[in-house]
Amino acid sequence: MRLPDSFFDEIRNRLSLSQVVGRKVVWDMRKTNQAKGDWWAPCPFHQEKSASFHVVDDKGYYYCFGCQAKGNIFKFVQETENVSFMESVEILAREAGLPMPARDPKAAEVADRRTELAKVTEAATKWFRLQLNTGAAAEARAYLDRRGLHRETVERFEIGFAPSTSDALIQDLTAKGIPYDMLEATGLAVTEDGRGRRDRFINRIIFPIRDARDRVIGFGGRAMNPNARAKYLNSPETELFDKGANLYNLRAARQAAGKGHPFVVAEGYMDVIALHQAGFEAAVAPLGTAVTERQLAMMWKVTPEPLIALDGDAAGQKAGLRVADLSLPLIAAGQSLRFAVLPQGQDPDDLIRAEGPSAMQRVLDGARSMLSLLWAREIEGKSFDSPERRAMLDRDLRSLLGRIKDSSLRKQYRAEVARKWTELFDLPFDGSLDPSPSATLDPTAYDAPTHDGVTVYDATPAPTPRPRIWRDRHTPAPAKSVTRNSPIAQGSLNPDTVLEQVALAGLVLHPALLEEFTATLEDMTWSTDQTARIALALLDVPAGADTATVRREMSQNLDEDTLDRLLAQPQVSISPIAKSGATSETARRCILDVLNRLAARRGVDRERHEAIEDIVEGADEGITWRLAESTRWLEAANKPAEGTEDSLSETSNAAHYDSLLATPKGKTRKDG
Structure with a gap:
C-alpha cells in the first residue's frame, strides 16, 4: 500500500x-x-x-x-x-516520533494529488515570471532596481509579478486546462461570498517558495500599493504548504553551508536575497511566522550553531528573544544558536546597501551567545538596589536555567551565570551559583571520594572551597562484599562492563533472543569500545542464525579472540546463561535482570548528580534523603532478582528491584 x-x-x-x-x-x-x-x-x-x-x-x-x-x-x-x-x-x-499513516486505498490518490498540485504551482511560477517583463510591471521592476537587485539575482530567485487585474492568473491558467479547484487548493485563487472568484495575489511582487525537494509549495507577495492592508502576503496553509515546517531558500542554503558559508537566519525574503547577492549564500528565513521547533530542527541539521540575524529595532530584539526562549529546552552540547544584532534601525538589506558586505561580515563575526542575549534581558534597565530585587533576579535566573533539559549544559550555564552575577554585584567569583559572599560551593567537584556512597559539598567561608564528606544518619551501613572472587570486588572491571558482558554473552549463546533485544542493542550506551563493537557485530547477525552461525558471522567483524575472551569471563562462565542445558527462557530472565540492574545503576548516578546540583542551588532536607536512598538503590542494583541465580556472586537475593525504585510515601524525587 x-x-x-x-x-x-x-x-x-x-x-x-x-x-x-x-x-x-x-x-x-x-x-x-x-x-x-x-x-x-x-x-x-x-x-x-x-x-x-x-x-x-x-x-x-x-x-x-x-x-x-x-x-x-x-x-x-x-x-x-x-x-x-x-x-x-x-x-x-x-x-x-511519527505515527504511521493509515494504509488506505486513497493514499496513492493523495500522493498523486500532491504531485498534480506541484505542477500547478510550477505553472503559476512561470506565469508570474513572464508578467514581470510586461509593461504593467514597470513599477515593480523599478522597485527591484532601487533595492539593488541584479538581473541574475532576480532570475536566481525566480521573482515574478502579479498584475492589478483581479483574475488574470485564473483566466490564463484555466484557459490552459488547469481546473479552478486546483488553483484554489494551492492557495492561488479565492472564492468570496458575493464577489465571486479572484486571484489571491494582486499587484504584488511574487517570491516563489521551494521546499527541500525543490518543489514550489507556495508564494510570498510584496504589495506595490502602499495602502495595501498587508505589506507581505503569503500562501495559506495547503496540502503542499506547511509554513512551520519549511524555510525560504533552505535547499540552496544547505548546499552553501556545506561549502563553508555561515548559515544565517534572516527575517524576510528580501533580506535573504540581499544576503545571497552579497556573498552570504547560506541564508534562510521563516515564512511569515515566528520560528518553530520544527524549523529549529531543520537548522540544526545544517549546522550546530545557526546565526540569527536580528533587526536593530525593538521588534527585532523581541523576535530574537522569542527564538531563544523557544530553543532553551532544546539546546544541547554542540546544538545552540548565536545572535547577530544589527545596528539600530537596520536590517541586513539596509546594512549591505549602506555599508557593503564587509559591514555585514563584522556583524556576523560579533554574534552573541544565547546566554548573553538572555542575561541582557534580565538585567538591562533594571535596578537591584534592594535585597528583594536581587532575590527576584535570582528567582528568574534559576527559572531560566531550570528550562535547560541537558544536565551537562545546564551545569555550564549555571557556572557562567554565577560569573556574570559576581561581576554585576562586584563579588569574588568562586565557581558557584550561590551569590552569597559568605558561602562558597564547588559545583564541579563531582569526582570527589565518597563515604558510604554519599558526597556532599558544605557551605563554608573558607577561601578555597573543598568538598566535605559526611554520612547521613538515614544512610544504611556499607554493603559487604558477597564474593571474594568477583571481578567487581577485585576492582578489575567497571561494574557496568561486567553486566554488559553477561547480557552480550547471553545473546551470543542464545541467538533466538536477538530479535527481542535488537532495540536495546541499538539504544544502549556502552561503557567500553569493546562491548560496543560486540553489540554492533550482534546487530549484523542474520535473522534465525544458530549459535555457530552467530560466532562465525561475528568473528568477521571482530578480532579473532574477542568472543573467546568474552565467553571466558568469570562472570559469564558462572552465569545461568552458560550452563549446560540452559533454556532461552532462563537466558532471557538473566539478560533482563542484568539490564534492569544496569538501568538502576545509571539512574542512581543521574539522581546523585542532580541532587548535588540541587545542593549547589540551595539544599533542603529532601536532598539528603535522596542521596541516602540512591546508595540503597545502588546496593539493590548489584543484587540479583529471584530466580536468576546471581551471575556475579555466590548468593541469591529476594526480588525487590521494583520496590526499591518506587518512591516511599511522603517522599518525592525530582523529575519523577
Missing part, C-alpha cells in the same frame, strides 16, 4: 542519514567534514579497515567505494536490519 510522499519527506526532515548510519559504523573523523555533512567510515556491508563508506547528508545518499553498496536512508535500514521496505519505514517512523 502506497504512503504519501509527504510522510517520507517528514521522516527525512526529522532524521539525517548520518544519524541513522552512525548506529552501525564508527566514523573516521580524520576524513569526515561534519560541518559539510560529509561522513566517512569503514563499510558496514563488507569487512575492511579503511574508510571507504561515504555518507552525504545534504543529498541523503550513501556509497561504498569498495563494494559499491549505495542507497538512501530507507535502503540502509532495509539492508542492515534485513527487513522489507515497509518495515524500514516503520522503524524510521518510530525513531522520528
Whole structure:
C-alpha cells in the first residue's frame, strides 16, 4: 500500500542519514567534514579497515567505494536490519516520533494529488515570471532596481509579478486546462461570498517558495500599493504548504553551508536575497511566522550553531528573544544558536546597501551567545538596589536555567551565570551559583571520594572551597562484599562492563533472543569500545542464525579472540546463561535482570548528580534523603532478582528491584 510522499519527506526532515548510519559504523573523523555533512567510515556491508563508506547528508545518499553498496536512508535500514521496505519505514517512523499513516486505498490518490498540485504551482511560477517583463510591471521592476537587485539575482530567485487585474492568473491558467479547484487548493485563487472568484495575489511582487525537494509549495507577495492592508502576503496553509515546517531558500542554503558559508537566519525574503547577492549564500528565513521547533530542527541539521540575524529595532530584539526562549529546552552540547544584532534601525538589506558586505561580515563575526542575549534581558534597565530585587533576579535566573533539559549544559550555564552575577554585584567569583559572599560551593567537584556512597559539598567561608564528606544518619551501613572472587570486588572491571558482558554473552549463546533485544542493542550506551563493537557485530547477525552461525558471522567483524575472551569471563562462565542445558527462557530472565540492574545503576548516578546540583542551588532536607536512598538503590542494583541465580556472586537475593525504585510515601524525587 502506497504512503504519501509527504510522510517520507517528514521522516527525512526529522532524521539525517548520518544519524541513522552512525548506529552501525564508527566514523573516521580524520576524513569526515561534519560541518559539510560529509561522513566517512569503514563499510558496514563488507569487512575492511579503511574508510571507504561515504555518507552525504545534504543529498541523503550513501556509497561504498569498495563494494559499491549505495542507497538512501530507507535502503540502509532495509539492508542492515534485513527487513522489507515497509518495515524500514516503520522503524524510521518510530525513531522520528511519527505515527504511521493509515494504509488506505486513497493514499496513492493523495500522493498523486500532491504531485498534480506541484505542477500547478510550477505553472503559476512561470506565469508570474513572464508578467514581470510586461509593461504593467514597470513599477515593480523599478522597485527591484532601487533595492539593488541584479538581473541574475532576480532570475536566481525566480521573482515574478502579479498584475492589478483581479483574475488574470485564473483566466490564463484555466484557459490552459488547469481546473479552478486546483488553483484554489494551492492557495492561488479565492472564492468570496458575493464577489465571486479572484486571484489571491494582486499587484504584488511574487517570491516563489521551494521546499527541500525543490518543489514550489507556495508564494510570498510584496504589495506595490502602499495602502495595501498587508505589506507581505503569503500562501495559506495547503496540502503542499506547511509554513512551520519549511524555510525560504533552505535547499540552496544547505548546499552553501556545506561549502563553508555561515548559515544565517534572516527575517524576510528580501533580506535573504540581499544576503545571497552579497556573498552570504547560506541564508534562510521563516515564512511569515515566528520560528518553530520544527524549523529549529531543520537548522540544526545544517549546522550546530545557526546565526540569527536580528533587526536593530525593538521588534527585532523581541523576535530574537522569542527564538531563544523557544530553543532553551532544546539546546544541547554542540546544538545552540548565536545572535547577530544589527545596528539600530537596520536590517541586513539596509546594512549591505549602506555599508557593503564587509559591514555585514563584522556583524556576523560579533554574534552573541544565547546566554548573553538572555542575561541582557534580565538585567538591562533594571535596578537591584534592594535585597528583594536581587532575590527576584535570582528567582528568574534559576527559572531560566531550570528550562535547560541537558544536565551537562545546564551545569555550564549555571557556572557562567554565577560569573556574570559576581561581576554585576562586584563579588569574588568562586565557581558557584550561590551569590552569597559568605558561602562558597564547588559545583564541579563531582569526582570527589565518597563515604558510604554519599558526597556532599558544605557551605563554608573558607577561601578555597573543598568538598566535605559526611554520612547521613538515614544512610544504611556499607554493603559487604558477597564474593571474594568477583571481578567487581577485585576492582578489575567497571561494574557496568561486567553486566554488559553477561547480557552480550547471553545473546551470543542464545541467538533466538536477538530479535527481542535488537532495540536495546541499538539504544544502549556502552561503557567500553569493546562491548560496543560486540553489540554492533550482534546487530549484523542474520535473522534465525544458530549459535555457530552467530560466532562465525561475528568473528568477521571482530578480532579473532574477542568472543573467546568474552565467553571466558568469570562472570559469564558462572552465569545461568552458560550452563549446560540452559533454556532461552532462563537466558532471557538473566539478560533482563542484568539490564534492569544496569538501568538502576545509571539512574542512581543521574539522581546523585542532580541532587548535588540541587545542593549547589540551595539544599533542603529532601536532598539528603535522596542521596541516602540512591546508595540503597545502588546496593539493590548489584543484587540479583529471584530466580536468576546471581551471575556475579555466590548468593541469591529476594526480588525487590521494583520496590526499591518506587518512591516511599511522603517522599518525592525530582523529575519523577
